[in-house]
Amino acid sequence: MTQTINTTCPYCGVGCGVNATVSASNRHIQIKGDQSHPANFGRLCSKGSALGETVGLAERLLEPRINGQTASWEAALDLVADTLLKTIAAHGKDSVAIYGSGQLLTEDYYVANKLMKGFIGNANIDTNSRLCMSSSVAGHKRAFGSDTVPGCYADFEHADLIVLIGSNTAWCHPVSFQRIRAAKEANPRLKIVVIDPRRTATCDIADLHLPLAAGSDTTLFNGLLKHLSASALADGYIRHHTQGFAEALTAASSADMAQVAADCLLNPADVALFFAWFTATEKVMSLYSQGVNQSTSGTDKVNAIINCHLATGRIGKPGMGPFSLTGQPNAMGGREVGGLSHQLAAHMDFATPGDINRVARFWQTDNIPAQGGLPAVALFDAIYEGKVKAVWIMGTNPVVSLPNADKVKQALQRCDFVVVSDCIADTDTTALAHVLLPAQGWSEKNGTVTNSERRISRQRSLFNGAGNAKPDWWIICQVAQRMGFGEAFAFQHPVEIFREHAALSGFENHGSRDFDISAFADISLTDYDDLQPVQWPVNAANPHGTARLFADGRFFTPSGKAQFIAITPRPPANLPDTDYPxxxxxxxxxxxxxxxxxxxxxxxxxxxxxxxxxxxxxxxxxxxxxxxxxxxxxxxxxxxxxxxxxxxxxxxxxxxxxxxxxxxxxxxxxxxxxxxxxxxxxxxxxxxxxxxxxxxxxYPAAWYGFILARQPLTLSGTAYWVKVKGEQFYRYELAGEHLPTTWQAWAQNQLGEDGTGQWQEYQDASNGNYRAARLVGQQLDCVVFIATHPNLPERNWLTSLFVKAALSDAERRALLTGKPPLGVADVGTIVCACFNVGEKTIRTAIQEQGLKTPQEVGRCLKAGTNCGSCVPEVKALLG
Structure with missing residues (x-):
């Protein structure tokens, strides 16, 4: 028995709809794009297409653990609640913290923030979204008075100029990139400018690439603002709907175009062309991502871009406006509920007069702190210094992802009490936890997420929770109840949390706040289960959602006018020097x-x-x-x-x-x-x-090598290794700084020789080469290739042998050459992950069939016909 369930992809901020055909008996799913979902209209990237391969249980955390030992939920929850209460009693409210994730659903995020800010009474709850888009949040707040993305994906089809700034959209937001590519093919007027120090796959569709000096974005957009002031200003718009233009223009007027080009290390003619296009084109979209946000001038970069749109009145209308491409599936949902340490729920914050009191009255608590808490980097510094003594990490891996990650690891090693909620058992962060709480993962979670264009979509359960895994919202509420906050956390279903979230968004709002989904304050369980993708605000005035904001020139600042921000370019905080050039x-x-x-x-x-x-x-x-x-x-x-x-x-x-x-x-x-x-x-x-x-x-490598093995290995005495999971094999890339006494003994030690297999070996001691293969019965069990140089045979033909029940005589004879027998195709390095198409397969088809275009390659081999991210590489092969 199978059923098809509509859900949402758990990866990037595009928020693609997914149709999952589910066989619950064996946890098998078939994945297709949801053709009715307005974020993707059926397209999926390689990651989304492969979701079916990620729902197995082999890597899952399925039971609570205390100090490495399996425990009951009762014991684990009691320990977490008791330790948090004791830590607060001994060291104060600020001694505990939560670090969350854009992988949490909105309902999970909401109760986590309510617990920490509303009832524990400190704001030390931050999220890995701090690493992703907090500069956009700050830039929006400064300019608009609210964290509002003005436009929507449909604007791609209306624009005549799309500027991609600090975004390798082709790889990081592939489905949006393909939509932009299609818009360009349909609209001959549409020009694409890519602003990025690197020439990435995104440049494949660029009419102009500006490889500016790292960190010089504010200089470039200040120069653009000055250039616009000569001929393209929307004077009436500036006068009636904005403030601060004179100051912003004065700050931008310090350099002429030639100086801007020199400071940005750009060709002056290219700068002039970009400025001319932006000046002459009404329908301009500026899409930006981490190259803008992840900077010590990130907020200024965001505002420098917004300044140019405000100066020309190009905002909130079809085909125009600044647009932040968020990195995570629910980074926007986290912003809605106050996921960052300086925020309160429903787009309120600690700095806005009246917001603390308003949220306190709604939640019926007198425990909300008077100011924001520690953001991510400062939070882990406080853990390192012993100021924060208990931390609860939810759905993220900061020992890897945070900057200065070795210090983060040391901070958690020093911390008195570390709790980690995750669906995966073994990560760099779970290894340091005193308590592990098994959370449900994608395919089991049930709730909502919000994508980059403010579109709320449902993420639905495909299976019951694996093992003893529980929803994050349930785990948080159970701890809250044990801490004495039971009445405020008596939720029994995510729809109840969603209703409260929606009600708070409309509480004493009256149009004063951008985020308003009060139309859902009384949503029924049936309507929640059937909820269709919709863009907020969704309220009495906009019951079917809102595609664009600010077209009327009204903003959420005290004056109702947008704010220009005067930007003085600053260099990055740390500059290259003779030691680190x-x-x-x-x-x-x-x-x-x-x-x-x-x-x-x-x-x-x-x-x-x-x-x-x-x-x-x-x-x-x-x-x-x-x-x-x-x-x-x-x-x-x-x-x-x-x-x-x-x-x-x-x-x-x-x-x-x-x-x-x-x-x-x-x-x-x-x-x-x-x-x-x-x-x-x-x-x-x-x-x-x-x-x-x-x-x-x-790297001082004395040797390079690789092992392909049917079973995972525990390697020893190898200085450099990388583990890669393949289809019925594991691949290990290796290198070492010292030669072993004998390669045969080394290989058999790594592979756990037990005398059951048949070995083939080749050794050329004078050139430092060693190769071996072991067969068990008719099947390949493992191969080892070693050399004193890195140019070993490609792995793909060898890896293809692991899916075979038996090797032919020709394949056995060819094993130690690393190359297929005469007449057998070698796919080469994989280019198209969606359909597993290799470089040599594409080259052969091009040569033998006279293929001239990526479309012809796609029709022949399917490469590039799903997410399209490999099209630039296909083009390079055609070239």
């Missing part, structure tokens, strides 16, 4: 999500970029003696990591790029967060993840 940039990959606890379970997502890497410009590679595909050690003042060298002219000289995803669970030295400086924006408190002074040197 390079700029380290970080970001996401196409097929992975955050710290890989979910995506690494899907074998097809691990093939495109299987290990940590560092992108280096050719001139820097030569300068530091780096060879392509070798290993390098990166160091900053805060930590280090080891990564595979990718030499590319898509990187600017003097800059490095590393992905954010690898953890100690999947790589020996792959934690990017250990390198990143902990400097934060003074307004938003968002960390500077895009600009860390660093240095790089060749």
């Amino acid at each position: 390079l700029i380290l940039n970080t970001g996401r990959l196409r097929d992975q999500w955050h710290t890989m606890t979910r995506t690494a379970l899907a074998s097809q997502l691990n093939q495109h970029k299987p290990e940590p890497f560092v992108e280096v410009h050719p001139t820097d590679a030569e300068r530091f003696g780096l060879l392509h595909n070798s290993l390098a050690t990166l160091e900053s003042r805060w930590g280090n990591m080891t990564a595979r060298v990718h030499i590319t002219d898509g990187q600017k000289p003097g800059n490095l790029f590393v992905p954010m995803h690898w953890t100690a669970h999947y790589a020996s030295h792959g934690r990017m967060g250990a390198l990143v400086n902990p400097a934060v924006d003074p307004v938003s408190k968002q960390p500077e993840c895009k600009h860390t002074p660093a240095r790089i040197r060749t």
